[in-house]
Amino acid sequence: MIAVAGDCALLPLNLHHMSHQIVLLRRKHALTQYDLADLIGVSQSTIGRLEDDPSYAQRLRLDAVLALQVIYGKLPGKLFPHLYEEVEDAVMRRVAALDRKLDGQTGSTAEHRRALLSQIAQNISSRTKLV
Structure with missing residues (x-):
């Protein structure tokens, strides 16, 4: 039998960290939301929603998530820890x-x-x- 830990309580801080991570990386490289959207292949409104609402990451296409990995050199688990x-x-x-x-x-x-x-x-x- 496989041992499974109980459900972990996820803190709101993780949600904030997830969207904050994208904002910080974008600003670190002096990119606008439009610039990042063009690099990823999504609309600017998608970037805005992602930065404002961390749960929006669940709606990203796989190619957009992988594009973020290519751009920032961070695994999706690090970009979207929550x-x-x-x-x-x-x-x-x-x-x-x-x-x-x-x-x-x-x-x-x-x-x-x-x-x-x-x-x-x-x-x-x-x-x-x-x-």
Whole structure:
């Protein structure tokens, strides 16, 4: 059975940090919202919404998130830590659910699945220790 930590309380500070991170990086490089939008391939209003409402990051297209990584050299988990934590928590809940489904199953397929679930839990656990 895979051990899953309880849901973590996410502080409003994380939300502020996420949008603040984008603003700080944009200003550090003397970019306007229009400049950053052009580099990413989105509208200026998208950048404005992202900076004003951190939850808007959930609506960004994958190519826009990857463009931010290319531009700033930071992994999406560092650019959007609150969203990353939410995704991690959701994945761990799904890992636990699949692990329960596998309970009592035998055979190589079940073992391969359990190995992956253990690896996912280990990846999340080791990342959490570094933060």
